[in-house]
Amino acid sequence: MARPQTDHEATAELLLATAEQLIRERGPVSPSVTEIANACGMSQSNVYRFFPNKEALFEAFAERWFRELNEMMENVVESDLPPREKLYQFFAQRFVVKRARYEEDPDYFFACMALGDEHRDVVMSYVDLADHYMATILAEAISDGEFPGMTIDGLMSPINLMLAPFCDPKLIPQYEHSATIENLRIAINTLFNGLSAKSVEKPEAAGTPLKLAS
Protein backbone atom coordinates (compact mmCIF):
# COMPACT_ATOMS: atom_id res chain seq x y z
CA MET A 1 0.00 0.00 0.00
CA ALA A 2 1.50 3.41 -0.97
CA ARG A 3 2.10 5.71 1.99
CA PRO A 4 -0.59 8.44 2.16
CA GLN A 5 0.88 11.79 1.16
CA THR A 6 -1.29 14.27 3.04
CA ASP A 7 -3.37 14.46 6.20
CA HIS A 8 -6.46 14.23 4.05
CA GLU A 9 -5.21 11.06 2.38
CA ALA A 10 -4.10 9.61 5.70
CA THR A 11 -7.57 10.13 7.18
CA ALA A 12 -9.27 8.69 4.09
CA GLU A 13 -7.01 5.62 4.37
CA LEU A 14 -7.87 5.29 8.07
CA LEU A 15 -11.58 5.34 7.22
CA LEU A 16 -11.16 2.76 4.45
CA ALA A 17 -9.04 0.53 6.69
CA THR A 18 -11.84 0.77 9.27
CA ALA A 19 -14.39 -0.23 6.62
CA GLU A 20 -12.16 -3.18 5.76
CA GLN A 21 -11.99 -4.22 9.39
CA LEU A 22 -15.79 -4.04 9.75
CA ILE A 23 -16.23 -6.20 6.62
CA ARG A 24 -13.68 -8.70 7.93
CA GLU A 25 -15.65 -8.95 11.17
CA ARG A 26 -19.18 -8.98 9.80
CA GLY A 27 -19.03 -10.24 6.24
CA PRO A 28 -20.42 -8.74 3.04
CA VAL A 29 -22.41 -5.80 4.44
CA SER A 30 -21.30 -2.30 3.42
CA PRO A 31 -20.58 -0.42 6.65
CA SER A 32 -22.58 2.77 7.13
CA VAL A 33 -20.98 6.15 7.68
CA THR A 34 -22.27 6.08 11.27
CA GLU A 35 -20.61 2.73 11.93
CA ILE A 36 -17.30 3.88 10.49
CA ALA A 37 -17.45 7.12 12.48
CA ASN A 38 -18.11 5.21 15.70
CA ALA A 39 -15.34 2.68 15.02
CA CYS A 40 -12.81 5.49 14.38
CA GLY A 41 -14.00 7.80 17.16
CA MET A 42 -14.69 10.52 14.57
CA SER A 43 -17.80 12.65 14.19
CA GLN A 44 -20.25 11.63 11.46
CA SER A 45 -20.03 15.08 9.88
CA ASN A 46 -16.27 14.67 9.62
CA VAL A 47 -16.61 11.28 7.90
CA TYR A 48 -19.19 12.78 5.51
CA ARG A 49 -16.55 15.31 4.39
CA PHE A 50 -14.61 12.34 3.00
CA PHE A 51 -17.44 10.12 1.83
CA PRO A 52 -20.74 11.94 1.36
CA ASN A 53 -22.60 8.62 0.91
CA LYS A 54 -22.20 4.85 0.84
CA GLU A 55 -21.62 4.87 -2.91
CA ALA A 56 -18.67 7.26 -2.58
CA LEU A 57 -17.30 5.06 0.19
CA PHE A 58 -17.57 1.96 -1.99
CA GLU A 59 -15.91 3.71 -4.93
CA ALA A 60 -12.95 4.63 -2.74
CA PHE A 61 -12.90 1.13 -1.29
CA ALA A 62 -12.79 -0.37 -4.80
CA GLU A 63 -10.07 2.09 -5.86
CA ARG A 64 -8.00 0.91 -2.88
CA TRP A 65 -8.63 -2.77 -3.78
CA PHE A 66 -7.63 -2.33 -7.43
CA ARG A 67 -4.75 0.18 -6.94
CA GLU A 68 -1.95 -2.38 -6.77
CA LEU A 69 -3.46 -4.45 -9.60
CA ASN A 70 -3.77 -1.41 -11.84
CA GLU A 71 -0.19 -0.35 -11.15
CA MET A 72 0.97 -3.82 -12.15
CA MET A 73 -0.93 -3.66 -15.44
CA GLU A 74 0.43 -0.20 -16.17
CA ASN A 75 4.02 -1.24 -15.45
CA VAL A 76 3.72 -4.33 -17.64
CA VAL A 77 2.20 -2.37 -20.53
CA GLU A 78 4.94 0.29 -20.31
CA SER A 79 7.78 -2.23 -20.00
CA ASP A 80 9.96 -3.17 -22.97
CA LEU A 81 9.19 -6.88 -22.70
CA PRO A 82 8.13 -8.68 -25.88
CA PRO A 83 4.32 -9.00 -26.20
CA ARG A 84 4.19 -12.68 -25.25
CA GLU A 85 6.04 -12.05 -22.00
CA LYS A 86 3.92 -8.95 -21.41
CA LEU A 87 0.71 -10.94 -21.68
CA TYR A 88 2.12 -13.57 -19.33
CA GLN A 89 3.17 -10.96 -16.76
CA PHE A 90 -0.15 -9.13 -17.21
CA PHE A 91 -2.01 -12.19 -15.96
CA ALA A 92 0.65 -13.75 -13.71
CA GLN A 93 1.36 -10.77 -11.48
CA ARG A 94 -2.28 -10.07 -10.72
CA PHE A 95 -3.03 -13.78 -10.33
CA VAL A 96 -0.35 -14.07 -7.63
CA VAL A 97 -1.72 -11.04 -5.75
CA LYS A 98 -5.36 -12.14 -5.96
CA ARG A 99 -4.46 -15.65 -4.88
CA ALA A 100 -2.46 -14.31 -1.89
CA ARG A 101 -5.38 -12.10 -0.88
CA TYR A 102 -7.74 -15.05 -1.10
CA GLU A 103 -5.45 -17.28 0.96
CA GLU A 104 -4.88 -14.63 3.61
CA ASP A 105 -8.62 -14.51 4.46
CA PRO A 106 -11.02 -16.41 2.14
CA ASP A 107 -14.13 -15.08 3.91
CA TYR A 108 -13.05 -11.45 3.56
CA PHE A 109 -12.07 -12.08 -0.05
CA PHE A 110 -15.52 -13.43 -0.90
CA ALA A 111 -17.20 -10.68 1.11
CA CYS A 112 -15.44 -8.21 -1.20
CA MET A 113 -16.59 -10.22 -4.25
CA ALA A 114 -20.19 -10.08 -2.96
CA LEU A 115 -19.97 -6.32 -2.38
CA GLY A 116 -18.55 -6.00 -5.89
CA ASP A 117 -21.61 -7.81 -7.27
CA GLU A 118 -23.80 -5.24 -5.53
CA HIS A 119 -21.87 -2.40 -7.19
CA ARG A 120 -21.43 -3.98 -10.60
CA ASP A 121 -20.98 -0.66 -12.46
CA VAL A 122 -18.02 0.33 -10.28
CA VAL A 123 -16.32 -3.03 -10.72
CA MET A 124 -17.03 -3.08 -14.47
CA SER A 125 -15.05 0.13 -14.93
CA TYR A 126 -11.98 -1.75 -13.61
CA VAL A 127 -12.74 -4.76 -15.81
CA ASP A 128 -12.98 -2.39 -18.79
CA LEU A 129 -9.65 -0.84 -17.83
CA ALA A 130 -8.02 -4.29 -17.73
CA ASP A 131 -9.51 -5.06 -21.16
CA HIS A 132 -8.09 -1.78 -22.44
CA TYR A 133 -4.60 -2.69 -21.21
CA MET A 134 -4.92 -6.18 -22.66
CA ALA A 135 -5.98 -4.72 -26.01
CA THR A 136 -2.84 -2.54 -25.96
CA ILE A 137 -0.65 -5.62 -25.50
CA LEU A 138 -2.53 -7.52 -28.21
CA ALA A 139 -2.13 -4.61 -30.64
CA GLU A 140 1.64 -4.76 -30.10
CA ALA A 141 1.60 -8.51 -30.57
CA ILE A 142 -0.31 -8.20 -33.85
CA SER A 143 2.07 -5.57 -35.15
CA ASP A 144 4.92 -7.98 -34.26
CA GLY A 145 3.29 -10.59 -36.52
CA GLU A 146 1.68 -12.67 -33.75
CA PHE A 147 -1.90 -14.03 -34.04
CA PRO A 148 -1.85 -14.00 -37.86
CA GLY A 149 -5.11 -12.92 -39.45
CA MET A 150 -6.74 -11.99 -36.13
CA THR A 151 -8.10 -8.62 -34.97
CA ILE A 152 -7.94 -7.31 -31.41
CA ASP A 153 -11.72 -7.69 -31.09
CA GLY A 154 -11.55 -11.24 -32.37
CA LEU A 155 -8.89 -12.12 -29.79
CA MET A 156 -10.42 -10.60 -26.66
CA SER A 157 -13.13 -13.10 -25.92
CA PRO A 158 -11.28 -16.35 -26.73
CA ILE A 159 -8.33 -15.19 -24.60
CA ASN A 160 -10.50 -14.08 -21.68
CA LEU A 161 -12.43 -17.38 -21.86
CA MET A 162 -9.35 -19.58 -22.11
CA LEU A 163 -7.64 -17.84 -19.19
CA ALA A 164 -10.73 -17.58 -16.95
CA PRO A 165 -9.32 -19.70 -14.09
CA PHE A 166 -6.27 -17.38 -13.98
CA CYS A 167 -8.21 -14.17 -14.19
CA ASP A 168 -11.62 -14.51 -12.58
CA PRO A 169 -11.09 -14.11 -8.82
CA LYS A 170 -14.25 -16.09 -8.00
CA LEU A 171 -12.76 -19.20 -9.60
CA ILE A 172 -9.70 -19.24 -7.30
CA PRO A 173 -10.95 -21.86 -4.82
CA GLN A 174 -12.25 -24.20 -7.50
CA TYR A 175 -9.03 -24.19 -9.53
CA GLU A 176 -6.65 -23.78 -6.60
CA HIS A 177 -4.67 -26.92 -7.44
CA SER A 178 -4.63 -26.87 -11.23
CA ALA A 179 -4.36 -23.12 -11.93
CA THR A 180 -0.62 -22.83 -11.32
CA ILE A 181 1.88 -20.32 -12.66
CA GLU A 182 3.37 -23.15 -14.77
CA ASN A 183 -0.02 -23.87 -16.34
CA LEU A 184 -0.52 -20.15 -16.98
CA ARG A 185 2.80 -20.13 -18.88
CA ILE A 186 1.58 -23.10 -20.93
CA ALA A 187 -1.76 -21.40 -21.56
CA ILE A 188 -0.16 -18.14 -22.75
CA ASN A 189 2.27 -20.01 -25.01
CA THR A 190 -0.57 -22.12 -26.38
CA LEU A 191 -2.53 -18.98 -27.21
CA PHE A 192 0.47 -17.36 -28.92
CA ASN A 193 1.40 -20.54 -30.79
CA GLY A 194 -2.11 -21.57 -31.76
CA LEU A 195 -4.56 -18.66 -31.88
CA SER A 196 -4.65 -17.43 -35.46
CA ALA A 197 -7.14 -17.10 -38.30
CA LYS A 198 -6.59 -20.84 -38.78
CA SER A 199 -8.22 -21.45 -35.39
CA VAL A 200 -11.38 -19.66 -36.41
CA GLU A 201 -11.92 -21.93 -39.41
CA LYS A 202 -14.11 -24.96 -39.21
CA PRO A 203 -12.25 -28.16 -39.97
CA GLU A 204 -12.15 -29.44 -43.53
CA ALA A 205 -14.98 -31.93 -44.15
CA ALA A 206 -14.05 -34.45 -41.52
CA GLY A 207 -16.21 -37.56 -41.52
CA THR A 208 -19.87 -37.03 -40.75
CA PRO A 209 -20.11 -34.48 -37.94
CA LEU A 210 -22.38 -35.63 -35.14
CA LYS A 211 -25.46 -33.60 -34.49
CA LEU A 212 -25.34 -31.24 -31.54
CA ALA A 213 -27.75 -32.49 -28.89
CA SER A 214 -30.59 -34.79 -29.84
Add this chain to the structure above:
Amino acid sequence: MARPQTDHEATAELLLATAEQLIRERGPVSPSVTEIANACGMSQSNVYRFFPNKEALFEAFAERWFRELNEMMENVVESDLPPREKLYQFFAQRFVVKRARYEEDPDYFFACMALGDEHRDVVMSYVDLADHYMATILAEAISDGEFPGMTIDGLMSPINLMLAPFCDPKLIPQYEHSATIENLRIAINTLFNGLSAKSVEKPEAAGTPLKLAS
Protein backbone atom coordinates in the same frame (compact mmCIF):
# COMPACT_ATOMS: atom_id res chain seq x y z
CA MET B 1 -34.60 -39.94 -21.80
CA ALA B 2 -34.55 -43.67 -22.76
CA ARG B 3 -37.88 -45.45 -22.30
CA PRO B 4 -37.81 -47.68 -19.20
CA GLN B 5 -37.68 -51.36 -20.17
CA THR B 6 -39.37 -53.11 -17.25
CA ASP B 7 -41.96 -52.43 -14.57
CA HIS B 8 -39.13 -52.14 -12.07
CA GLU B 9 -37.36 -49.55 -14.19
CA ALA B 10 -40.61 -47.69 -14.83
CA THR B 11 -41.32 -47.45 -11.10
CA ALA B 12 -37.74 -46.33 -10.34
CA GLU B 13 -38.11 -43.64 -13.02
CA LEU B 14 -41.42 -42.52 -11.48
CA LEU B 15 -39.75 -42.19 -8.07
CA LEU B 16 -36.81 -40.23 -9.51
CA ALA B 17 -39.15 -37.96 -11.48
CA THR B 18 -41.00 -37.34 -8.22
CA ALA B 19 -37.70 -36.48 -6.50
CA GLU B 20 -36.98 -34.07 -9.36
CA GLN B 21 -40.38 -32.44 -8.94
CA LEU B 22 -39.85 -32.00 -5.19
CA ILE B 23 -36.43 -30.40 -5.80
CA ARG B 24 -37.93 -28.10 -8.43
CA GLU B 25 -40.54 -26.99 -5.92
CA ARG B 26 -38.40 -26.70 -2.81
CA GLY B 27 -34.82 -26.13 -3.90
CA PRO B 28 -31.64 -27.96 -2.97
CA VAL B 29 -32.93 -30.29 -0.24
CA SER B 30 -32.71 -34.04 -0.88
CA PRO B 31 -36.26 -35.41 -0.57
CA SER B 32 -36.69 -38.15 2.02
CA VAL B 33 -38.08 -41.57 1.19
CA THR B 34 -41.22 -40.66 3.16
CA GLU B 35 -41.78 -37.53 1.11
CA ILE B 36 -41.35 -39.37 -2.15
CA ALA B 37 -43.68 -42.15 -1.02
CA ASN B 38 -46.34 -39.60 -0.06
CA ALA B 39 -45.99 -37.67 -3.29
CA CYS B 40 -46.36 -40.89 -5.36
CA GLY B 41 -49.07 -42.46 -3.22
CA MET B 42 -46.82 -45.49 -2.61
CA SER B 43 -46.01 -47.18 0.67
CA GLN B 44 -42.68 -46.32 2.27
CA SER B 45 -41.70 -49.98 2.35
CA ASN B 46 -42.29 -50.18 -1.38
CA VAL B 47 -40.08 -47.14 -2.01
CA TYR B 48 -37.39 -48.65 0.23
CA ARG B 49 -37.28 -51.68 -2.08
CA PHE B 50 -36.00 -49.33 -4.78
CA PHE B 51 -33.88 -46.97 -2.71
CA PRO B 52 -32.91 -48.34 0.71
CA ASN B 53 -31.56 -44.93 1.81
CA LYS B 54 -31.04 -41.33 0.73
CA GLU B 55 -27.58 -42.11 -0.60
CA ALA B 56 -28.93 -44.81 -2.93
CA LEU B 57 -31.60 -42.36 -4.07
CA PHE B 58 -29.01 -39.70 -4.83
CA GLU B 59 -26.82 -42.16 -6.71
CA ALA B 60 -29.75 -43.10 -8.94
CA PHE B 61 -30.66 -39.44 -9.33
CA ALA B 62 -27.10 -38.61 -10.42
CA GLU B 63 -27.06 -41.59 -12.81
CA ARG B 64 -30.26 -40.21 -14.39
CA TRP B 65 -28.71 -36.70 -14.64
CA PHE B 66 -25.52 -37.94 -16.28
CA ARG B 67 -27.01 -40.70 -18.49
CA GLU B 68 -27.48 -38.57 -21.60
CA LEU B 69 -24.11 -36.85 -21.12
CA ASN B 70 -22.30 -40.17 -20.73
CA GLU B 71 -23.97 -41.59 -23.84
CA MET B 72 -22.79 -38.55 -25.79
CA MET B 73 -19.21 -39.03 -24.62
CA GLU B 74 -19.33 -42.73 -25.45
CA ASN B 75 -20.71 -42.11 -28.93
CA VAL B 76 -18.10 -39.47 -29.66
CA VAL B 77 -15.24 -41.65 -28.46
CA GLU B 78 -16.48 -44.61 -30.55
CA SER B 79 -17.09 -42.52 -33.67
CA ASP B 80 -14.61 -42.44 -36.54
CA LEU B 81 -14.17 -38.67 -36.43
CA PRO B 82 -10.61 -37.35 -36.42
CA PRO B 83 -9.34 -36.55 -32.89
CA ARG B 84 -9.70 -32.78 -33.24
CA GLU B 85 -13.36 -33.08 -34.22
CA LYS B 86 -13.86 -35.68 -31.48
CA LEU B 87 -12.55 -33.33 -28.83
CA TYR B 88 -14.77 -30.56 -30.17
CA GLN B 89 -17.87 -32.77 -30.16
CA PHE B 90 -16.91 -34.16 -26.75
CA PHE B 91 -17.23 -30.69 -25.25
CA ALA B 92 -19.79 -29.14 -27.61
CA GLN B 93 -22.53 -31.74 -27.29
CA ARG B 94 -22.49 -31.76 -23.51
CA PHE B 95 -22.16 -27.97 -23.38
CA VAL B 96 -25.36 -27.59 -25.44
CA VAL B 97 -27.27 -29.99 -23.18
CA LYS B 98 -26.04 -28.44 -19.93
CA ARG B 99 -26.79 -24.97 -21.21
CA ALA B 100 -30.33 -26.00 -22.26
CA ARG B 101 -30.94 -27.55 -18.83
CA TYR B 102 -29.73 -24.38 -17.15
CA GLU B 103 -31.94 -22.17 -19.32
CA GLU B 104 -35.00 -24.36 -18.84
CA ASP B 105 -34.94 -23.79 -15.05
CA PRO B 106 -31.88 -22.01 -13.57
CA ASP B 107 -33.03 -22.55 -9.98
CA TYR B 108 -33.48 -26.28 -10.43
CA PHE B 109 -30.14 -26.47 -12.24
CA PHE B 110 -28.32 -24.81 -9.35
CA ALA B 111 -30.26 -26.88 -6.82
CA CYS B 112 -28.80 -29.96 -8.55
CA MET B 113 -25.32 -28.38 -8.43
CA ALA B 114 -25.73 -27.77 -4.69
CA LEU B 115 -26.88 -31.36 -4.10
CA GLY B 116 -23.87 -32.50 -6.14
CA ASP B 117 -21.58 -30.55 -3.81
CA GLU B 118 -23.10 -32.43 -0.89
CA HIS B 119 -22.37 -35.76 -2.58
CA ARG B 120 -18.98 -34.92 -3.99
CA ASP B 121 -17.77 -38.53 -4.20
CA VAL B 122 -20.70 -39.54 -6.41
CA VAL B 123 -20.19 -36.59 -8.75
CA MET B 124 -16.43 -37.11 -8.86
CA SER B 125 -16.91 -40.60 -10.27
CA TYR B 126 -18.63 -38.99 -13.29
CA VAL B 127 -15.90 -36.34 -13.56
CA ASP B 128 -13.31 -39.14 -13.52
CA LEU B 129 -15.24 -40.96 -16.24
CA ALA B 130 -15.23 -37.82 -18.41
CA ASP B 131 -11.47 -37.48 -17.83
CA HIS B 132 -11.05 -41.11 -18.87
CA TYR B 133 -12.93 -40.50 -22.13
CA MET B 134 -10.96 -37.32 -22.76
CA ALA B 135 -7.69 -39.19 -22.17
CA THR B 136 -8.80 -41.75 -24.77
CA ILE B 137 -9.33 -38.99 -27.35
CA LEU B 138 -6.00 -37.37 -26.47
CA ALA B 139 -4.17 -40.69 -26.83
CA GLU B 140 -5.57 -41.01 -30.36
CA ALA B 141 -4.57 -37.42 -31.10
CA ILE B 142 -1.02 -38.04 -29.90
CA SER B 143 -0.69 -41.19 -31.99
CA ASP B 144 -1.87 -39.10 -34.97
CA GLY B 145 1.05 -36.74 -34.34
CA GLU B 146 -0.94 -33.98 -32.62
CA PHE B 147 0.38 -32.19 -29.49
CA PRO B 148 4.04 -32.92 -30.33
CA GLY B 149 6.19 -33.78 -27.34
CA MET B 150 3.25 -33.85 -24.90
CA THR B 151 1.98 -36.71 -22.75
CA ILE B 152 -1.67 -37.36 -21.91
CA ASP B 153 -1.03 -36.39 -18.28
CA GLY B 154 0.68 -33.20 -19.38
CA LEU B 155 -2.30 -32.26 -21.53
CA MET B 156 -5.17 -32.96 -19.13
CA SER B 157 -4.88 -30.00 -16.81
CA PRO B 158 -4.08 -27.25 -19.37
CA ILE B 159 -6.99 -28.42 -21.53
CA ASN B 160 -9.44 -28.65 -18.64
CA LEU B 161 -8.33 -25.21 -17.43
CA MET B 162 -8.50 -23.55 -20.84
CA LEU B 163 -11.97 -24.96 -21.54
CA ALA B 164 -13.43 -24.37 -18.06
CA PRO B 165 -16.21 -21.99 -19.19
CA PHE B 166 -17.38 -24.66 -21.69
CA CYS B 167 -17.17 -27.55 -19.28
CA ASP B 168 -17.86 -26.44 -15.74
CA PRO B 169 -21.67 -26.21 -15.37
CA LYS B 170 -21.41 -23.69 -12.54
CA LEU B 171 -19.78 -21.16 -14.87
CA ILE B 172 -22.71 -21.15 -17.33
CA PRO B 173 -24.42 -17.98 -16.09
CA GLN B 174 -21.19 -16.00 -15.82
CA TYR B 175 -20.00 -16.85 -19.34
CA GLU B 176 -23.43 -17.06 -20.94
CA HIS B 177 -22.65 -14.43 -23.58
CA SER B 178 -19.02 -15.17 -24.40
CA ALA B 179 -18.96 -18.98 -24.14
CA THR B 180 -20.46 -19.68 -27.54
CA ILE B 181 -20.14 -22.73 -29.76
CA GLU B 182 -18.06 -20.58 -32.14
CA ASN B 183 -15.64 -19.68 -29.35
CA LEU B 184 -15.45 -23.34 -28.34
CA ARG B 185 -14.42 -24.19 -31.93
CA ILE B 186 -11.73 -21.49 -31.73
CA ALA B 187 -10.57 -22.78 -28.34
CA ILE B 188 -10.29 -26.39 -29.52
CA ASN B 189 -8.43 -25.35 -32.67
CA THR B 190 -6.12 -23.12 -30.62
CA LEU B 191 -5.31 -26.05 -28.34
CA PHE B 192 -4.61 -28.37 -31.28
CA ASN B 193 -2.59 -25.75 -33.16
CA GLY B 194 -0.67 -24.42 -30.18
CA LEU B 195 -0.39 -26.90 -27.32
CA SER B 196 2.91 -28.73 -27.77
CA ALA B 197 6.16 -29.22 -25.90
CA LYS B 198 7.03 -25.74 -27.22
CA SER B 199 4.26 -24.30 -25.07
CA VAL B 200 5.72 -25.77 -21.92
CA GLU B 201 9.07 -24.05 -22.44
CA LYS B 202 9.82 -20.73 -20.84
CA PRO B 203 10.55 -18.03 -23.38
CA GLU B 204 14.13 -17.44 -24.46
CA ALA B 205 15.78 -14.73 -22.29
CA ALA B 206 13.41 -11.92 -23.10
CA GLY B 207 14.38 -8.58 -21.60
CA THR B 208 14.44 -8.47 -17.81
CA PRO B 209 11.43 -10.40 -16.55
CA LEU B 210 9.45 -8.46 -13.99
CA LYS B 211 9.28 -9.92 -10.55
CA LEU B 212 6.06 -11.70 -9.62
CA ALA B 213 4.31 -9.65 -6.96
CA SER B 214 6.29 -7.30 -4.77
